[in-house]
Structure formats: C-alpha cells, structure tokens
Amino acid sequence: MHATPARLTLPRQRGLTLVELMVALVAAIIFSLSVLLVQIALTKENVQMSDVSQRDNQSRAALDLITQDLSNSGFMLGGVQSRCSVTLAYNSSLTNPAFFQYPVSAASQPLPLPTSTAVGSSTYPSTTPDPNGYGSNAQFTDLLFFTGTTSALQLPSNGNPSTYVVQQASTTTAPGANGAISSTVLPLQTVTGINAGDGALLRMPLNGKLVCFRVPIANVNPSNPPTIASKSTQLFPGSGYTGFQTQMQAAGVWPTSGLVNSNLIGSRLTDLGPAATTVEQTVVYYVGTYGTAGTATGSYPMLMRAVINAQNDTLTSINPVAAGVVSLQALFGVDETNSGGVTNYLTWPDVVKGNYTADVRSVLFAIVTKTLQTDPKYTVPSVGSVPTITIASPSTGPDSFTNYTVPNGTGGLPDYTHNRFSVLESEVAIRNQIWPH
Known part of the structure; x- marks a missing residue:
C-alpha cells in the first residue's frame, strides 16, 4: 500500500487595502510637509539673522570708512601754511554759487550734490x-x-609750497576801475611758475582771522605789475572779491568799512596746480x-x-x-x-x-x-x-x-x-x- 502524501498548506498572504494605503500616503505627506515647513521657517530665520548680521557689518564698515575720510579732513588743505579760519568758494553752475568750504561740514537732505x-x-x-x-x-x-x-603731492620737490606775495593794489597798479578788490585781477610780486588753468588759494588776514578764497587762474600776465586774472570762469564771481560780501558777513570777517585794497597787504597766494590733477x-x-x-x-x-x-x-x-x-x-x-x-x-x-x-x-x-x-x-x-x-x-x-x-x-x-x-x-x-x- 502506498501512503497518501500530506497536502501542503501555503500561508495566506494579505496586502494593504486601498484605505490603508491612502492613510499611509496622507501621513507621509503630512510628515513631509511638516519637515518642509520647519525647514522653510529655519531657512527664513537664518536669512533674517544673516540679513541683520550683514547690515550690522556693513554699517560698522561704513563707520570705519567715514572715520578714515574724516581723519583726512583739513589735511594739507592749502599746503603747510596756517590753517584757514574759513574758505570761500564759488561756482556759478550751482543754485547757491557762493559757498563755504570747511574741512568738515553738513547739510540737510534733500540737497543736490x-x-x-x-x-x-x-x-x-x-x-x-x-x-x-x-x-x-x-x-x-x-x-x-x-x-x-x-x-602732500601738491608740494614741489624742495618741500616748500609755491607761495606768492600779493602787492598792494590800486587803480594805478592794477587793471580795473577799482583795483584788485572789486575786479578779478590780482597783482603779484611775481608770476613765475604760475600757469593758466591752475587753482590757487588766496589767504587774507581779516579781523584777526585768516580768510581764504579759492581762486581759479584763468590768465597770467607777466608785465609790470605781473598779474593773474580769474575772469572768464564760472568758479569766481564777476564782481571779484566783493562778490563774497554776504559770506564774509555771515562768517563775521567782513570789515566794518567794507573791503579795501589795503586788505590785500600781507596776503599770500598758493598755487595748488592744475585742477584736473589736484589732490584736494x-x-x-x-x-x-x-x-x-x-x-x-x-x-x-x-x-x-x-x-x-x-x-x-x-x-x-x-x-x-x-x-x-x-x-x-x-x-x-x-x-x-x-x-x-x-x-x-x-x-x-x-x-x-x-x-x-x-x-x-x-x-x-x-x-x-x-x-x-x-x-x-x-x-x-x-x-x-x-x-x-x-x-x-x-x-x-x-x-x-x-x-x-x-x-x-x-x-x-x-x-x-x-x-x-x-x-x-x-x-x-x-x-x-x-x-x-
């Protein structure tokens, strides 16, 4: 007799139902979204913290740069001569053509450059x-x-600034009906070394202060007396030095009797060189x-x-x-x-x-x-x-x-x-x- 082999019973396999699959999928999506949202929040927070740090670093760097520029304010302004109490400047292309030029100053915005x-x-x-x-x-x-x-490159190789002494001006020694004070012509002891197109700084003692004028040199005349002229330029008033009357009054240096030619006695002119290459x-x-x-x-x-x-x-x-x-x-x-x-x-x-x-x-x-x-x-x-x-x-x-x-x-x-x-x-x-x- 042959024995009948026992029937093999296979284990019953059971998969995920559609409902279980959908629940698992939703849970995975929720978990992924949660991680993503946390990551986005952390990234945004990091960006904000980085932004704060960058703004702080840039502001501190700006203070360092301002400090560096401030340390140069007034440096060699006019060479090695005595420091000007006030410098008077002019530019006809500006809204207020006559202005002060200080080593440091400020103005409120808005204001055109x-x-x-x-x-x-x-x-x-x-x-x-x-x-x-x-x-x-x-x-x-x-x-x-x-x-x-x-x-200090505006100084010549011998270490002395190019300084010229102004003569006492009158109608007999300078062109113009009222001499150098009311004209744009300035007589000097010598004009050797001065070139048209250079900029200059004129120092004039007034009321116990050293008042300086920024003078553009438009023309040089070596005749007797030798003169320089600042006419035909937008950088000097056509009325000459009296064109700065309002400024000088505001600075407290305007003489009671007004400017006269004798005020030029003892004045000095420093040639600052060509304006295009100036270090000022x-x-x-x-x-x-x-x-x-x-x-x-x-x-x-x-x-x-x-x-x-x-x-x-x-x-x-x-x-x-x-x-x-x-x-x-x-x-x-x-x-x-x-x-x-x-x-x-x-x-x-x-x-x-x-x-x-x-x-x-x-x-x-x-x-x-x-x-x-x-x-x-x-x-x-x-x-x-x-x-x-x-x-x-x-x-x-x-x-x-x-x-x-x-x-x-x-x-x-x-x-x-x-x-x-x-x-x-x-x-x-x-x-x-x-x-x-």
Whole structure:
C-alpha cells in the first residue's frame, strides 16, 4: 500500500487595502510637509539673522570708512601754511554759487550734490542714487562733507609750497576801475611758475582771522605789475572779491568799512596746480534709494559716498557703501571756550550760527540701518502712536539727534514697521583741529 502524501498548506498572504494605503500616503505627506515647513521657517530665520548680521557689518564698515575720510579732513588743505579760519568758494553752475568750504561740514537732505556734472548724465547713469531721490525720509538725514587732500603731492620737490606775495593794489597798479578788490585781477610780486588753468588759494588776514578764497587762474600776465586774472570762469564771481560780501558777513570777517585794497597787504597766494590733477577733494556721504522698484531686487535705501574735485566741483566718483541705511546724522563737538575739550554738541547750522566753525573738535555720528528682509512676527515699537527708532543724544549741549520715524505705508511711503533696525554711534576727533599745522 502506498501512503497518501500530506497536502501542503501555503500561508495566506494579505496586502494593504486601498484605505490603508491612502492613510499611509496622507501621513507621509503630512510628515513631509511638516519637515518642509520647519525647514522653510529655519531657512527664513537664518536669512533674517544673516540679513541683520550683514547690515550690522556693513554699517560698522561704513563707520570705519567715514572715520578714515574724516581723519583726512583739513589735511594739507592749502599746503603747510596756517590753517584757514574759513574758505570761500564759488561756482556759478550751482543754485547757491557762493559757498563755504570747511574741512568738515553738513547739510540737510534733500540737497543736490554740489557738482557741475549732473547725476544721471552719460558718465553717471540715472540708476546712480541722488540725495534728492530719497524722498520724505530725507528729513532724518544729513549730507556730510569732508574736504582735504589725499597726499602732500601738491608740494614741489624742495618741500616748500609755491607761495606768492600779493602787492598792494590800486587803480594805478592794477587793471580795473577799482583795483584788485572789486575786479578779478590780482597783482603779484611775481608770476613765475604760475600757469593758466591752475587753482590757487588766496589767504587774507581779516579781523584777526585768516580768510581764504579759492581762486581759479584763468590768465597770467607777466608785465609790470605781473598779474593773474580769474575772469572768464564760472568758479569766481564777476564782481571779484566783493562778490563774497554776504559770506564774509555771515562768517563775521567782513570789515566794518567794507573791503579795501589795503586788505590785500600781507596776503599770500598758493598755487595748488592744475585742477584736473589736484589732490584736494571733498568726500560726501548721503542716503539714496538704490536699485529699481518692481524688479527682482527692488529698491532700498543705501549709504552712498561721492568724491568731488575740491577745486572745480566736478564729480569724480559715486559708490555704494552700506545697504539699508535709512538715516545718517551728525553732531559737532565744539570747544568755544578753548578749554581743550568738547564743551557743546551742536548741529552744523548752530555751529555756523555761533561762529564756531574754527572750534570744531570732533564729529559724533549716528547711523540707523534697517534689514532688507521683513519679519512678520516683529513690529517696530511705537512712541505714543508713532513707530519710532530712538537715537541716544549726548547730554552736553542744546542740540540732539532726531529720532527716526518709521514709515508705515501711509502717504505713499513704504512700510518698514516689520523690519528690524539697529543704531550705531561713533565719535571721531578731528586731528587737524587738535594738532593745527
């Protein structure tokens, strides 16, 4: 008999039902979305933190650059001669053609750059920020001016500046109905070495101060007496030195009887060389709107640095310095009692009003910077009902910084209420005021 083999029983296989598969798929999607959302949130937070860090680093770098430029203000301005109490300059292409040229100064935005080369020209395209383009927030911003030389190359190889003594002028020794004071012709003891096209600095003692005039040399006449002429140029008033009467009165150096030819006795003229190659420059810091609205990058405030030739007011360069800067302000530490230290902090208009331009010892800066990225979870704190960034002011002096009012999207202004802000302050001593040459 043959045994009947036992029947093999296979295990019953059971797969996922459609419902179970759908549940697993939904759970996986939810988990993936959760991880993705966390990653997006972390990435956004990292971007915001990086933005804050970059804005802070750029602002600190801007302070270093401002400090460097400030250290050159007044340096070798006019050679190794005594420092000018005030320098008077002129440019007929400007709205206010007669102006002061200080080692350090400031003006409120908006204000066009003091240059005969228009921003928006072929040299500097329309995308180059202009101080006027910053808009309503310019009321919280200063234009800062530092004038000096980048080196001592304006001195000849023998180490002495090219200085010429001015003769006493009268109608018998100089062309023009009223002599050199009312004309644009200046008689000198010699004109050897002076070339037409050079710039010069004329120093004139008045009322116990050394008043300087920026004089362009349009023509040189070696006859007797030898003379230079500044006529036929936009950089000197057609009425000659009396064209600076308003400036001199504001500076407190205008003689009671008015300028007369005898005021030129003892004056000195320093030839600064060709204006195109001058090492005298004015550095201007201001806030402009950078970029193009509606593009991928959009537009945002930017601290700008412009360089202007100090002899002929032509624009040399414009460069961005720090993104996100919305306010740049300055207070000037003055020592009006000659105590050896800062006794008051004043705005520049009050420095001029008090006739303290020769007593400035330091400049105190405040830079307000915003992030380029918004943070919906953050809202700028308000002072009262107005979103405001508070700027600390020194306790010495009657003047203070202006707190920055954050635009909230009304009145056609952007909405910065969800941006984070930082405030940096730095005070820099003016070496040429402390160690006058």
